[in-house]
Amino acid sequence: MIELLRTRRSIRKFTPEKIAPDAISTIVEAALRAPSSRSINPWEFVLVDDLATINKLSKAKQHGSEFLKSAPLAIVVCADSTKSDVWIEDCSIAAIIIQLTALSMGLGSCWAQIRERQHDYEQSAEFYIQDLLSLPENIKVECIIGIGHPAEKKQQVAADKLQHDKIKSNFWD
Ligand SMILES: Cc1cc2nc3c(=O)[nH]c(=O)nc-3n(C[C@H](O)[C@H](O)[C@H](O)COP(=O)(O)O)c2cc1C
Structure with a gap:
């Protein structure tokens, strides 16, 4: 794991090559194995591989979501916020x-923040995104x-x- 983390960076440019179905299944399995508070599993994942829809997702914000347009897969991470107070x-x-x-x-992958961000004024x-993907009202998008x-x-x-000054021992000072 530490070897993997040493190479981890946000990747925002992708080749047009599609992701193999096996790799998508592995990603889905990993997501569904994520821990959640009280095992409520409030999350929902919308896998989008339709390029026209991905293009629309890339316009979700004026800045910071445009990189999505070259991604062959976008996973919209959302949750039923009525199920858990710690869905975020x-x-x-x-x-x-x-x-x-x-x-x-x-x-490669990158996170596009949606929660608390504006599409326009x-x-x-x-x-x-709720409108684009026909999400029910109780489904919030992170x-x-x-x-x-x-x-x-x-x-x-x-x-x-690495910012080792972020690490404190026992007390702040
Ligand atoms: C909560 C969160 C929100 C982020 N939002 C965006 C975003 O909207 N657009 C984007 O291009 N990158 C976004 N990123 C990626 C960060 O910009 C990136 O992780 C940071 O600059 C450090 O670069 P690195 O991941 O290559 O180490 C986000 C990352 C996190 C953890």
Whole structure:
């Protein structure tokens, strides 16, 4: 796992190659194995591989979601917010598990934040997606994970650049 994490970077450029069905099944299995508070599993995952719909997803925000347009797969991570008061935490854990599982198979991915973001001055990014994907009202959207074969290479973060001052021992000081 640490070897994998050493290479982890957000990938926003993808080749047009489709993701193999086996790899998608593995990602789905990993997502469904994510831990959740009280095992409520409030998350729901919408797998989008229709390129026209992915293109529309890439317009969810004015900045920060455009990279999705070259992704052959976008996973919309959402949850039934009426089932759990910690659905955001549960979705975040599932989302990073999706990203790390994709990475473990040589795929690249990046998170596009949707919750608390705007589509434009009038409409939230969440409402834009709820409308686009016909989500029921109780289904809230946290983020979209764009996944594909990497078309960019990124340097791993050097060990001496890690912020060790973030680590405290027993007390803050
Ligand atoms: C909660 C969260 C929200 C993010 N939102 C976006 C986003 O909307 N668009 C984007 O391009 N990247 C987004 N990212 C990716 C970050 O920009 C990226 O992780 C950060 O710049 C560090 O780069 P690295 O992942 O390559 O180490 C998000 C990451 C997290 C954890």
